[in-house]
Amino acid sequence: MKQIIAQIQNLSHRYTKDWAVKNISFDITEKGILGLLGSNGAGKSTTMNILCGVINQTEGEVFIDGINVRKNPVEAKKLIGFLPQKAPLHLELTVDEYLTHCAYMRSIPKDKIKEALTRAKEKCGISHFSKRVLSNLSGGYQQRVGLAQAIIHNPKLVVLDEPTNGLDPNQIIEVRKLIKEIAEDRSVILSTHILSEVQATCHDIIMIEHGHIVFADTMHAFDNYIEPNTLIIELEAKPPLEDLNQIEGVTRVDFLSDTKIRIHFNSGPEITKSIIQICVEKAWPLTEIYLEKSSLDGIFAQLSKKQTPTL
Numbered sequence: 150m151k152q153i154i155a156q157i158q159n160l161s162h163r164y165t166k167d168w169a170v171k172n173i174s175f176d177i178t179e180k181g182i183l184g185l186l187g188s189n190g191a192g193k194s195t196t197m198n199i200l201c202g203v204i205n206q207t208e209g210e211v212f213i214d215g216i217n218v219r220k221n222p223v224e225a226k227k228l229i230g231f232l233p234q235k236a237p238l239h240l241e242l243t244v245d246e247y248l249t250h251c252a253y254m255r256s257i258p259k260d261k262i263k264e265a266l267t268r269a270k271e272k273c274g275i276s277h278f279s280k281r282v283l284s285n286l287s288g289g290y291q292q293r294v295g296l297a298q299a300i301i302h303n304p305k306l307v308v309l310d311e312p313t314n315g316l317d318p319n320q321i322i323e324v325r326k327l328i329k330e331i332a333e334d335r336s337v338i339l340s341t342h343i344l345s346e347v348q349a350t351c352h353d354i355i356m357i358e359h360g361h362i363v364f365a366d367t368m369h370a371f372d373n374y375i376e377p378n379t380l381i382i383e384l385e386a387k388p389p390l391e392d393l394n395q396i397e398g399v400t401r402v403d404f405l406s407d408t409k410i411r412i413h414f415n416s417g418p419e420i421t422k423s424i425i426q427i428c429v430e431k432a433w434p435l436t437e438i439y440l441e442k443s444s445l446d447g448i449f450a451q452l453s454k455k456q457t458p459t460l
């Protein structure tokens with residue numbers, strides 16, 4: 150059984166009148182990446198900031214390796230590395246100057262700082278930029294420096310708030326790869342509003358909406374749980390609408406062009422068989438058929454109709 154490194158118990162927080170998060174509970178297991186997925190304003194940053202002891206929660210408790218973050222923040226923070234949504238970089242410093250500053254802030258003994266810098270820089274692929282001023286690095290490399298400061302003290306848990314936000318597609322791929330490498334030695338929790346980010350990097354997923362957990366399980370369970378409810382077909386000629394509407398399970402038909410059609414259905418994905426069958430019967434030359442992945446909004450709509458499993 151996997152060891153638990155962090156426990157979030159009945160966590161609630163309100164800044165003013167409304168609850169930003171309400172009664173959230175989950176565990177973070179040792180090693181691997183947990184994705185916290187939610188749309189803007191769902192409560193991801195609030196949860197992360199409480200987890201890292203940046204703000205104190207209104208209710209509930211957070212334990213890192215058994216240490217209560219609210220009651221013993223100094224000890225708890227030694228176990229956590231944090232890269233907030235806006236990386237806390239000092240752009241006028243060189244990589245070495247900045248990471249040395251971070252090492253001091255993390256109370257790393259003076260004689261261990263060089264070793265800590267070398268290890269973090271190697272892990273994050275920035276050793277060759279040691280003397281480079283941060284403002285002269287690309288966004289992707291600045292984010293690597295942000296990740297290096299998060300692991301400078303070799304924490305057991307690394308918390309990353311929207312770590313690929315604002316990066317270009319190539320930088321996103323590189324940073325995701327690096328996050329996976331970082332998670333080989335420790336636990337990582339990352340927040341994002343992009344489903345594909347979680348699918349590309351995480352083993353477990355927690356979906357949060359309006360401050361509540363709406364789904365919590367493995368990524369594998371999530372992929373099996375979320376069923377597509379639209380598919381696209383492409384034919385060589387326009388088929389009669391009434392024939393498509395008569396297929397069992399079809400709820401709506403949208404013509405994207407004369408020959409490309411989106412079919413909404415409320416039965417299982419086996420509806421593809423019925424569609425192929427009617428194409429054969431009616432001699433409609435079918436050139437393409439595929440199930441569409443649900444959008445985040447679509448998934449939230451599906452989840453709200455189903456009973457939600459939690460970790």
Ligand SMILES: Nc1ncnc2c1ncn2[C@@H]1O[C@H](COP(=O)(O)OP(=O)(O)OP(=O)(O)O)[C@@H](O)[C@H]1O
Nearest residue numbers: 164165169187188189190191192193194195196342
């Ligand atoms: N300092 C604050 N004062 C008042 N309300 C806040 C504050 N910070 C966040 N909120 C509110 O709390 C709720 C949750 O915000 P939070 O930033 O945690 O969401 P999020 O999922 O991280 O969204 P985003 O991706 O946009 O950062 C939102 O309604 C937000 O407006």
